Amino acid sequence: MQNTVPKSSELEKAYDPSVFRALGHQVVDLLADHIEKVQTDKDHPVLSYRDPEEELDFWKQDFSSDSDILNVFKNILDHSINVHHPRYIGHQVAVPALVSSLAGLMSDVLSNGTGVYEMGMAANAIEKIVTDFVAQKIGYTATTSGFLTSGGTLANLTALLAARKAKAPSEVWEQGHQEKLAVLVSEEAHYCIDRAARILGMGSEGIIKIPVDRYFKIDTNKLQEYYDKATSEGYHVIALVGCACSTATGSYDDLDVLGDFAKQHDLWFHVDGAHGAAVVFTEKYKHLVNGISRADSVVIDFHKMLMTPALNTGLIFKKAEDAYKTFEQKAQYLWDSQQTTEWYNSGKRTFECTKLMMSIKVYSILKTYGEQVFEQNIDHLYGLATVFSNMIIKRPDFELALTPEANIVNFRYTNSKEHDINTLNLNIRQALITSGKFYIVQTRIRGELYLRITIMNPLTQTSDLFELLDEIEHTAKLLREV
Numbered sequence: 001m002q003n004t005v006p007k008s009s010e011l012e013k014a015y016d017p018s019v020f021r022a023l024g025h026q027v028v029d030l031l032a033d034h035i036e037k038v039q040t041d042k043d044h045p046v047l048s049y050r051d052p053e054e055e056l057d058f059w060k061q062d063f064s065s066d067s068d069i070l071n072v073f074k075n076i077l078d079h080s081i082n083v084h085h086p087r088y089i090g091h092q093v094a095v096p097a098l099v100s101s102l103a104g105l106m107s108d109v110l111s112n113g114t115g116v117y118e119m120g121m122a123a124n125a126i127e128k129i130v131t132d133f134v135a136q137k138i139g140y141t142a143t144t145s146g147f148l149t150s151g152g153t154l155a156n157l158t159a160l161l162a163a164r165k166a167k168a169p170s171e172v173w174e175q176g177h178q179e180k181l182a183v184l185v186s187e188e189a190h191y192c193i194d195r196a197a198r199i200l201g202m203g204s205e206g207i208i209k210i211p212v213d214r215y216f217k218i219d220t221n222k223l224q225e226y227y228d229k230a231t232s233e234g235y236h237v238i239a240l241v242g243c244a245c246s247t248a249t250g251s252y253d254d255l256d257v258l259g260d261f262a263k264q265h266d267l268w269f270h271v272d273g274a275h276g277a278a279v280v281f282t283e284k285y286k287h288l289v290n291g292i293s294r295a296d297s298v299v300i301d302f303h304k305m306l307m308t309p310a311l312n313t314g315l316i317f318k319k320a321e322d323a324y325k326t327f328e329q330k331a332q333y334l335w336d337s338q339q340t341t342e343w344y345n346s347g348k349r350t351f352e353c354t355k356l357m358m359s360i361k362v363y364s365i366l367k368t369y370g371e372q373v374f375e376q377n378i379d380h381l382y383g384l385a386t387v388f389s390n391m392i393i394k395r396p397d398f399e400l401a402l403t404p405e406a407n408i409v410n411f412r413y414t415n416s417k418e419h420d421i422n423t424l425n426l427n428i429r430q431a432l433i434t435s436g437k438f439y440i441v442q443t444r445i446r447g448e449l450y451l452r453i454t455i456m457n458p459l460t461q462t463s464d465l466f467e468l469l470d471e472i473e474h475t476a477k478l479l480r481e482v
């Protein structure tokens with residue numbers, strides 16, 4: 001048959017495998033060279049910081065220029081933060097194992113939508129294997145089921161939707177609700193829980209924030225008081241959310257005690273383990289989530305502690321049927337019956353319709369290196385946080401906010417009589433980022449500004465952290481002189 005697209009058309013070139021092959025080899029070489037450089041050359045900046053307007057101007061100029069795509073890719077590398085750099089110790093994003101980035105390329109080439117079985121046979125089957133595997137690590141038994149979804153934020157929202165389905169007094173999905181619904185959650189919970197509750201129509205009053213103790217864990221002595229107050233004001237509390245761990249300080253709530261409380265009051269028990277539930281893969285740290293198997297639902301981000309490119313999140317339910325009830329809705333063109341549980345039609349349980357082939361990225365790591373690679377990663381990163389906190393304690397000019405349980409450490413520079421400590425630390429961080437030598441973040445703890453690191457890169461060494469403190473001392477000295 002005659003090909004109707006003219007041979008020389010741009011449209012045809014866009015699908016030419018030989019172009020893909022040639023460019024693909026160049027792009028893989030470019031990426032491999034880049035990763036090699038940022039992993040080994042400490043003088044290479046973690047981030048070449050530019051102001052937003054300057055960055056925008058750069059790309060406006062590029063857009064109207066005739067730069068070729070390989071140059072564009074090079075510029076993207078130069079204008080992006082390098083999470084593979086051992087001195088990237090900022091936000092909680094995994095440094096992807098390289099094999100999972102290749103699986104990501106597979107996903108982007110195949111572009112299987114996965115929502116319905118035929119649109120992702122491998123991805124759906126692998127998704128069941130991966131989520132069942134995690135469920136077993138959590139300690140769930142045969143009735144469990146889970147799925148992958150686009151990020152912890154969406155997973156937490158989905159879990160609370162399931163909670164509402166299970167525990168609200170009326171059929172909210174069909175009829176809306178008149179009752180005042182509420183959730184109990186740590187005041188240290190990730191802001192997405194607050195957002196999710198608002199999206200669910202609970203309003204700010206329906207998000208009942210339990211104060212934390214001095215270790216930033218839910219003060220379990222206060223649970224009853226807050227619950228009683230809410231019910232006496234006419235709230236119907238549907239869920240209790242535990243943090244494993246909290247985002248700012250990496251503190252693990254006492255899940256066993258929370259589990260008891262939830263059971264006693266017939267609440268949905270949800271564990272936001274986006275960051276820290278990954279310790280279920282370790283011998284050394286799994287005690288931090290004792291009681292996790294009592295949760296009705298658990299969120300775990302593969303793109304935080306489990307070496308997978310963002311976004312990639314597991315939402316695992318203790319009872320499979322809860323997952324299927326969340327979005328009961330007719331979509332006849334997708335599946336025959338809403339009432340049946342079909343694990344292979346992933347879209348029945350997820351907010352997304354089309355979704356990335358996330359499962360193959362996790363699977364590629366497990367197949368290549370085995371589950372012990374997760375344990376090695378967590379042991380290294382959590383262990384290094386303890387090493388770092390001991391370093392801080394030994395330096396008189398620094399103060400540690402609290403002993404870390406996870407790989408998140410908050411600290412600050414305190415040697416200054418003439419400067420406000422908060423402003424000084426703010427300026428230290430700004431100077432570090434502008435220098436490109438380290439990437440760290442900041443947070444407020446009890447109103448005070450702290451420097452915050454999350455050790456995410458398995459290639460980060462003790463010496464990098466030692467030099468971070470040297471660099472902060474040096475920067476502070478310069479700042480104090482002006």
Ligand SMILES: *Cc1c(COP(=O)(O)O)cnc(C)c1O
Pocket residue numbers: 092150151152153154190192243244245246247272273274275301311313
């Ligand atoms: C990162 C994080 C989230 C948000 O997850 P995303 O994947 O970034 O959407 C929620 N809760 C906790 C505890 C987290 O650490």
